[in-house]
Amino acid sequence: MKLQAAIDRVSLDQAVYLAHALDGVVDIVELGTSIPKDFGLKTLNERGVALTQSELLIDLKTIDEGVYEFTKGFELPADILTVMASASIDTIEQVYALSEKLGRQTFIDLLEVSDDQIARLTHLNHAIFGLHHSKDTGGNFDAVASVAQFHAAFPNVEHIAVAGGINVSQAAKLAEQGIVEIAIVGGKIAGADDPVAAAKEFMEVIK
Amino acid sequence: MKLQAAIDRVSLDQAVYLAHALDGVVDIVELGTSIPKDFGLKTLNERGVALTQSELLIDLKTIDEGVYEFTKGFELPADILTVMASASIDTIEQVYALSEKLGRQTFIDLLEVSDDQIARLTHLNHAIFGLHHSKDTGGNFDAVASVAQFHAAFPNVEHIAVAGGINVSQAAKLAEQGIVEIAIVGGKIAGADDPVAAAKEFMEVIK
Numbered sequence: 001m002k003l004q005a006a007i008d009r010v011s012l013d014q015a016v017y018l019a020h021a022l023d024g025v026v027d028i029v030e031l032g033t034s035i036p037k038d039f040g041l042k043t044l045n046e047r048g049v050a051l052t053q054s055e056l057l058i059d060l061k062t063i064d065e066g067v068y069e070f071t072k073g074f075e076l077p078a079d080i081l082t083v084m085a086s087a088s089i090d091t092i093e094q095v096y097a098l099s100e101k102l103g104r105q106t107f108i109d110l111l112e113v114s115d116d117q118i119a120r121l122t123h124l125n126h127a128i129f130g131l132h133h134s135k136d137t138g139g140n141f142d143a144v145a146s147v148a149q150f151h152a153a154f155p156n157v158e159h160i161a162v163a164g165g166i167n168v169s170q171a172a173k174l175a176e177q178g179i180v181e182i183a184i185v186g187g188k189i190a191g192a193d194d195p196v197a198a199a200k201e202f203m204e205v206i207k
Numbered sequence: 208m209k210l211q212a213a214i215d216r217v218s219l220d221q222a223v224y225l226a227h228a229l230d231g232v233v234d235i236v237e238l239g240t241s242i243p244k245d246f247g248l249k250t251l252n253e254r255g256v257a258l259t260q261s262e263l264l265i266d267l268k269t270i271d272e273g274v275y276e277f278t279k280g281f282e283l284p285a286d287i288l289t290v291m292a293s294a295s296i297d298t299i300e301q302v303y304a305l306s307e308k309l310g311r312q313t314f315i316d317l318l319e320v321s322d323d324q325i326a327r328l329t330h331l332n333h334a335i336f337g338l339h340h341s342k343d344t345g346g347n348f349d350a351v352a353s354v355a356q357f358h359a360a361f362p363n364v365e366h367i368a369v370a371g372g373i374n375v376s377q378a379a380k381l382a383e384q385g386i387v388e389i390a391i392v393g394g395k396i397a398g399a400d401d402p403v404a405a406a407k408e409f410m411e412v413i414k
Contacts, residue, residue, distance in 0.1 A: 009275065012249075037267070037276060040247030042219075060244070063268055063291060064318060064341050068216065069244060084270060086293035088319050088341035111271060112295050134271050134295035 001175045001206045004057065004161065005199055006186040008032030012039045016047055018190055024053035025199045026189070028080065028182065033059045041072045055079040061109060063087045066095040070106075074098075080105045080128065085113040089120060096124045107161065115153055122157055128182065129154075132163040141165055143183075144173050151179045172205040208382045208413045211264065211368065212406055213393040215239030219246045223254055225397055231260035232406045233396070235287065235389065240266045248279045262286040268316060270294045273302040281305075287312045287335065292320040296327060303331045314368065322360055329364055335389065336361075339370040348372055350390075351380050358386045379412040 005026045007018045015035050022029050029051060036044065036058055049056065057080040062069045066083060073081040083095050085108050092108065099106040107128040108121060121127070131150055133141050141164035150160065162174065163184035174183050185202055192198035212233040214225045222242050229236050236258060243251065243265055256263065264287040269276045273290060280288040290302050292315050299315065306313040314335040315328060328334070338357055340348050348371035357367065369381065370391035381390050392409055399405035 033272065034275065036247070037243060038247050038249050038279065040243070040245050040250055042245050043247055043250060061268075061270055063270065063293075064343060065240065066343050068241065072245065084291075084293070086270075086291070086319060088344050090345070091341055091343040094343055112293060134298055136271060136273050136298040136301055137295050138297070 001178075001180060002027035002182045003171070003199070003202050003206055004028035004030050004182050004184040005189040005195075006030040006032045006059070006163070006184055007035065007190045008186060009034045010190070012043065012047065015039075016049060018195060019049050019051065019056070021196055022054065022189070022199055023051040025196055026054055026203065028055045028057050030057040030059055030184065032186070033061050036060060036073075041076065045072075045076050049076055057082070057107065059109075062091065062095060064091055066091040067098055070095045070098050074102055074104055078104070080107050082107040082109050082130070084108075085110050085117055085121060092121060092124070096127060100126060118154060122154055125156075125158060128159040128161050129157050130161040130163065130184075132184075143170055144177055147174065147177060147179050168201055168205055171202050175206040208385075208387060209234035209389045210378070210406070210409050210413055211235035211237050211370075211389050211391040212396040212402075213237040213239045213266070213370070213391055214242065214397045215393060216241045217397070219250065219254065222246075223256060225402060226256050226258065226263070228403055229261065229396070229406055230258040232403055233261055233410065235262045235264050237264040237266055237391065239393070240268050243267060243280075248283065252279075252283050256283055264289070264314065266316075269298065269302060271298055273298040274305055277302045277305050281309055281311055285311070287314050289314040289316050289337070291315075292317045292324055292328060299328060299331070303334055307333060325361060329361055332363075332365060335366040335368050336364050337368040337370065337391075339391075350377055351384055354381065354384060354386050375408055375412055378409050382413040 003026045056078050058073045058078045059082045062083045096106045109130050143162045160180050161182035189198045210233045263285045265280050265285045266289050269290045303313045316337050350369045368389035396405045
């Protein structure tokens with residue numbers, strides 16, 4: 001299982017600092033949606049967020065104008081960009097085709113979509129399917145149970161990621177469950193007093 | 208009927224220039240999704256996009272973290288911000304409540320949602336319901352027919368906006384139809400050789 005550490009709602013300086021500090025410590029460094037929306041892809045490109053060892057994911061949450069947004073994001077260069085499963089099938093297929101052409105990857109965000117909406121996307125077999133629930137909904141999200149349920153419904157989906165309040169103990173359970181390819185951790189790494197030490201603690205339990 | 212002119216896929220300088228040039232010419236100046244995603248809300252805030260006469264809409268396409276994004280957008284200060292109808296009901300109700308509290312307005316983007324998804328939102332009677340189709344889908348979009356169809360299905364929705372390849376002749380037809388509150392025009396104003404002259408031509412036919 002891979003560990004993805006998400007950086008969100010911090011200053012540009014802090015985002016760039018954290019991205020470079022976590023480079024090589026975790027498998028994937030995510031710049032969460034607040035980072036491109038607060039500072040813009042152009043600013044991120046100028047500041048330099050290219051990583052040397054970890055993969056870089058930008059959570060663009062693209063829902064239209066897919067090729068425009070993905071082209072800008074891949075220039076950073078991001079390795080993985082996110083598109084909403086609730087976007088039109090044209091948007092999703094166009095960003096997937098672009099990702100494949102460039103040897104990068106599409107992350108399909110399954111926020112608030114039905115099984116029918118997911119079923120029309122499972123042929124995109126190189127994409128990562130990302131399970132989580134709305135941050136605004138609050139409440140508890142059982143990552144292990146959600147993953148089991150998704151895997152039962154869509155056994156052919158190969159690349160699955162999950163996010164939502166994952167702590168060290170849940171990360172260990174997800175690794176043991178053996179379905180998910182990527183566990184996404186937000187504040188428990190980026191918001192820790194020592195983000196690198198926190199990331200290493202997660203890495204230990206998932207390997 | 209009001210005219211909303213959308214500015215998209217231009218440099219930051221050009222976006223700021225166009226916003227101020229169209230201020231007072233059209234009813235609503237929109238900074239399309241590419242502007243916040245390319246340059247970021249913080250950069251826009253620092254550059255100064257406050258208008259003196261027209262209303263300012265930022266097409267944030269919020270789909271999660273609603274209060275975070277709307278708080279930043281209203282600081283610009285935007286008068287109207289957009290949220291996806293495909294977001295969770297919590298996100299939509301939270302941004303609507305914030306908009307009401309601040310005396311601003313929520314624009315609900317109806318991209319790729321079913322009538323059932325719309326029906327759960329019609330109680331938000333101060334929100335603007337925005338009809339359009341995915342830019343990535345291409346093909347023809349009949350604004351007048353789409354508006355008639357929406358109005359038949361949801362007769363109680365008071366504030367309706369429509370976007371999608373609207374030219375002067377279609378704007379005149381929408382004004383005559385008398386259902387839509389806002390017609391949204393993109394490239395035919397912002398991309399014209401003389402955007403102010405183009406905007407005035409639209410304003411003439413819709414009053």
